[in-house]
Amino acid sequence: MLTKNQIKLITSLVQKKQRSKHQLFTVEGKKAVDEFLRSSYKLHHLYAVHADFNIESAYFTLISDAELKKISALTTPQEVLAVFEIPKAKHVSTERLILALDAVRDPGNLGTIIRLCDWFGVEHIVCSETTVDCYNPKVVQATMGSLTRVHLSYLNLEDFLRNAKVKKFGAFMDGNTIYETTLPETGILIMGNEGSGISTDIEALIEHRLSIPSYSLHQSTESLNVATATAILLSEFKRRG
Amino acid sequence: MLTKNQIKLITSLVQKKQRSKHQLFTVEGKKAVDEFLRSSYKLHHLYAVHADFNIESAYFTLISDAELKKISALTTPQEVLAVFEIPKAKHVSTERLILALDAVRDPGNLGTIIRLCDWFGVEHIVCSETTVDCYNPKVVQATMGSLTRVHLSYLNLEDFLRNAKVKKFGAFMDGNTIYETTLPETGILIMGNEGSGISTDIEALIEHRLSIPSYSLHQSTESLNVATATAILLSEFKRRG
Numbered sequence: 001m002l003t004k005n006q007i008k009l010i011t012s013l014v015q016k017k018q019r020s021k022h023q024l025f026t027v028e029g030k031k032a033v034d035e036f037l038r039s040s041y042k043l044h045h046l047y048a049v050h051a052d053f054n055i056e057s058a059y060f061t062l063i064s065d066a067e068l069k070k071i072s073a074l075t076t077p078q079e080v081l082a083v084f085e086i087p088k089a090k091h092v093s094t095e096r097l098i099l100a101l102d103a104v105r106d107p108g109n110l111g112t113i114i115r116l117c118d119w120f121g122v123e124h125i126v127c128s129e130t131t132v133d134c135y136n137p138k139v140v141q142a143t144m145g146s147l148t149r150v151h152l153s154y155l156n157l158e159d160f161l162r163n164a165k166v167k168k169f170g171a172f173m174d175g176n177t178i179y180e181t182t183l184p185e186t187g188i189l190i191m192g193n194e195g196s197g198i199s200t201d202i203e204a205l206i207e208h209r210l211s212i213p214s215y216s217l218h219q220s221t222e223s224l225n226v227a228t229a230t231a232i233l234l235s236e237f238k239r240r241g
Numbered sequence: 242m243l244t245k246n247q248i249k250l251i252t253s254l255v256q257k258k259q260r261s262k263h264q265l266f267t268v269e270g271k272k273a274v275d276e277f278l279r280s281s282y283k284l285h286h287l288y289a290v291h292a293d294f295n296i297e298s299a300y301f302t303l304i305s306d307a308e309l310k311k312i313s314a315l316t317t318p319q320e321v322l323a324v325f326e327i328p329k330a331k332h333v334s335t336e337r338l339i340l341a342l343d344a345v346r347d348p349g350n351l352g353t354i355i356r357l358c359d360w361f362g363v364e365h366i367v368c369s370e371t372t373v374d375c376y377n378p379k380v381v382q383a384t385m386g387s388l389t390r391v392h393l394s395y396l397n398l399e400d401f402l403r404n405a406k407v408k409k410f411g412a413f414m415d416g417n418t419i420y421e422t423t424l425p426e427t428g429i430l431i432m433g434n435e436g437s438g439i440s441t442d443i444e445a446l447i448e449h450r451l452s453i454p455s456y457s458l459h460q461s462t463e464s465l466n467v468a469t470a471t472a473i474l475l476s477e478f479k480r481r482g
Contacts (some may be wrong), residue, residue, distance in 0.1 A: 115466060119453075119455050119456070119463075120457050188481050212476065214358055215362035215479045217364065217390070218359070218392075222356065222386065223387045225356060228353060228468060235453065235476065
């Protein structure tokens with residue numbers, strides 16, 4: 001049985017402001033919830049339509065399908081919704097390759113990028129404060145559990161890059177071809193906004209401009225989507241790093 | 242001024258069955274519509290809230306914002322909606338690299354894959370009949386105009402592959418690492434469904450099993466999304482082909 005206050009709290013967590021205030025976020029669906037339960041994330045409370053979870057009763061509420069529908073952010077709710085605590089920010093080590101995001105706005109793109117970092121063993125993503133929040137329900141859904149294995153820090157990206165004593169690589173339309181650039185094992189790879197790319201202030205801090213050459217048969221081809229460009233660049237860094 | 246019959250026809254085109262029946266599909270937004278107008282696609286009719294299009298009056302209707310809202314498939318309609326004719330299927334040449342899709346279902350993934358093919362100069366995608374229709378409004382929107390430069394054929398993929406006298410490569414979780422496989426300039430690269438991968442019948446026709454190695458620090462990492470995997474594989478084919 002759900003109380004009005006529980007419903008109010010859970011549904012408020014679709015808003016970034018409320019997630020920040022309560023330091024809580026939601027995860028939906030059995031597979032994703034199971035991954036978060038197995039991880040270092042701390043469970044706040046779990047709501048499910050059946051009791052197939054090995055959870056202390058203080059942290060568990062059995063709910064009806066109708067109740068799940070009330071608290072779910074999904075069009076088709078998936079048997080379980082769990083509320084987890086947002087972890088404390090971790091120290092960013094520059095001893096490994098880091099991905100930096102400058103104002104990536106689309107939740108689906110961020111989710112895909114987190115999955116890619118998981119795949120390619122990039123442990124840490126640093127994000128400008130203008131980048132979409134990784135605890136946005138759409139991002140959590142798109143990461144397929146990879147968020148439990150990749151850390152994200154939201155910070156002043158300009159300050160961070162200015163102080164980081166490693167090589168900085170940025171993805172541009174007019175950079176040196178990635179296939180012929182020497183890539184190190186460590187460093188920071190910076191990807192920009194979906195529409196406008198890397199901002200001018202950040203661009204000034206980048207020493208190495210990279211670009212994925214186009215083999216297009218036509219002049220008018222658009223740029224690559226930020227998530228697919230990240231896929232190709234991370235593949236190149238890892239293959240040769 | 243829009244007639245009831247026009248509204249009925251246009252809104253019916255969100256359904257694949259109706260698109261097939263009328264051999265028509267919709268494109269929305271000035272940038273995308275301009276790209277289709279410049280391409281070999283044949284305009285059926287253009288509806289816009291202003292007259293900034295150089296179109297014969299027989300093919301143009303000036304409409305109000307309220308009317309645009311009635312016919313648009315977008316949450317935020319974008320000044321223009323054009324109806325184009327679905328072109329006749331083109332002959333598939335196996336003299337260049339071809340991408341084949343086995344039951345890719347997500348419109349966003351197909352849109353991203355079409356953009357990737359445009360970027361990497363892959364002119365032709367062959368799709369199983371179970372693959373999402375490329376004239377689905379969500380696919381058209383996601384391609385950002387690349388659909389005017391990449392041809393798609395929907396066909397019996399098993400028959401097509403059986404008859405194609407070129408090397409067939411498939412993306413699998415357990416294939417040979419892409420980074421160490423010799424890749425030709427021609428051939429067919431086959432990508433599978435989001436959830437289940439390449440189907441058993443298609444798998445039997447594939448000689449070369451490719452895989453993108455994971456550098457993950459964890460055991461439980463998911464597979465890559467089909468669009469990001471396609472990005473990495475096409476990059477490798479083009480870089481070395």
